[in-house]
Amino acid sequence: MVRLENARTTRRGFLCSVGLAALAAGSGEALGRSISGALPWHAGEANPPKPVVPNGWHFFTPSEVATMEAIVDRLIPDDDLSIGGKQAGCVVYLDRQLAGFYGSSSRLYMNGPFLPGLLTQGYQGALSPDARYRAGLKALNDWTANAKDGRSFAELSGADQDALLSDLEAGKIILPGDIDGRSFFNLILSGTMEGFFADPIYGGNKDMVSWKMIGFPGARYDYRDHVSKHNEAYPYPPVSIAGSIDWSRK
Numbered sequence: 001m002v003r004l005e006n007a008r009t010t011r012r013g014f015l016c017s018v019g020l021a022a023l024a025a026g027s028g029e030a031l032g033r034s035i036s037g038a039l040p041w042h043a044g045e046a047n048p049p050k051p052v053v054p055n056g057w058h059f060f061t062p063s064e065v066a067t068m069e070a071i072v073d074r075l076i077p078d079d080d081l082s083i084g085g086k087q088a089g090c091v092v093y094l095d096r097q098l099a100g101f102y103g104s105s106s107r108l109y110m111n112g113p114f115l116p117g118l119l120t121q122g123y124q125g126a127l128s129p130d131a132r133y134r135a136g137l138k139a140l141n142d143w144t145a146n147a148k149d150g151r152s153f154a155e156l157s158g159a160d161q162d163a164l165l166s167d168l169e170a171g172k173i174i175l176p177g178d179i180d181g182r183s184f185f186n187l188i189l190s191g192t193m194e195g196f197f198a199d200p201i202y203g204g205n206k207d208m209v210s211w212k213m214i215g216f217p218g219a220r221y222d223y224r225d226h227v228s229k230h231n232e233a234y235p236y237p238p239v240s241i242a243g244s245i246d247w248s249r250k
Helices: 004-026 028-036 062-075 090-098 129-147 158-169 181-197 206-214
Strands: none
Touching: 062 090, 062 129, 062 158, 062 181, 090 129, 090 181, 129 181, 158 181, 181 206
């Protein structure tokens, strides 16, 4: 008769051996590297972000740059809290995003059918972001040229720019080409906020200005000691993916 403890040991060993055999059959190469002590990946296979160098424009034309810089400065004006959207690099951020895979939607499924989406789903149309920006900026300046004595958006006064953006946000304006003004406004607003609060490595948030404004520590490895300290300012400067910009403090 087999003793109970031996039966348990035998059964446990059998199950473990079967599990390891199945794992080896499904992923022999990875298992082999793990057993041998080698890493299950190769150096250089990652796709880290490349720091944006703000020299020239990769997507926007000069006239589009003028329009975009005017818009982001109305959405995020220069005040006692921070620099404005233009100086913070929001347009640079958007320019690089639109020149890449985000702009062309190359990593998304973009075949039909295209049906109207719910309010919670966002844009569901056939145009990629780069096409939406290009068509929307042209339509915006065509509209202002017709309604504002031939002037472009960038040539309007600050008050007129604010009024126009408010009407776009409220859905009161249908831009030429049947472009939904509200949808286009929301597209630019979300992109501007991304550029203002994203890691500076992507071209916006110059000198981590937005992170300093809200006390965000950035890409620090560990700040658990401060999570529970409510209503206390974080004592250290923020850190970008690319590193710190202030070496005089911890």
